[in-house]
Amino acid sequence: MELRQLEYFLAVVEERSFTRAAARMHVAQPGVSAQIRRLERELGQELLDRAGPAVRLTQAGATFLPHAKAALSAVTDARLALDELAGLVRGRLAVGLVTSFSSVPVSDLLADFHRTYPEVEIRLSEASSDQLVAGLRDGQLDVALISTGRQLPAGLNTRVVVDEALVAAVVQEDPLAVGSEVALADLRDRPLICLPQGTGARTGLDEACEAAGFQPRVTMEAGDPHRLVELAGRGLGVAVLPAPFARRHGVRLRGLEIVAPRIRTRVALAWPAERPASPAGQAFVDLACAVVPSL
Incomplete structure (x- = not known):
């Protein structure tokens, strides 16, 4: 079983199409089909139902899917851990911003981070502070700028800006x-x-x-x-x-x-209490804390 087979399988499931999955993975469609056929032969089960207009999971495929996701996630985490050990920052950075907030130059911060770490994919989303706090707690966000009242949210590191x-x-x-x-x-x-x-x-x-x-x-x-x-x-x-x-x-x-x-x-810069979810998250926190004065 190869990692690329798992990646192709997950892409087909999410796109519900071999053609769209191939375009997403930047490979030829026959190559995706062949790799998934090999995976199915190795497992001894058909994972995908190809009969309808959209590709669907078989019962075996539905059983296999969470394990495939877990395997790919474990490989990603291992690579990030090794990158961190080597002093490299790669992967993704998920930043949250409270809606309609403009007192901190977020665009400048993100641009500075991108210049320093060009291999990191940055994702920015706006939401209410309650939603951002939930995203930090469940690992969907690495860091966020949230607005608060008198009480700062529990379970997070915060820096009032x-x-x-x-x-x-x-x-x-x-x-x-x-x-x-x-x-x-x-x-x-x-x-x-x-x-x-x-x-x-x-x-x-x-x-x-x-x-x-x-x-x-x-x-x-x-x-x-x-x-x-x-x-x-x-x-x-x-x-x-x-x-x-x-x-x-x-x-x-x-x-x-x-x-x-x-x-x-x-308004506070907030991140998970133990540490941001990734080396990229920690790097962004370090940059923001150095650039944005605290109160």
């Missing part, structure tokens, strides 16, 4: 706009426009309101802070968001720092 006040943004005509601050209690009965649950800013607001003994009256949610500003600018409610976003729209809106209590929202 942004710490900002949470403000209430109102139109200039709003009675609250006469000052520079607003007590949290004064927002109790106001319609609020907020980031969705799972974001650091929303978590901070919900925690503060719970401690004050009431639930915020959230009437509108949007994942993009700029959309919150647009909605508040139309007089549809009070936008609760990190201070920098309100400052950018100072002509249309007035940002009032929320006090009694003051609420902070933080």
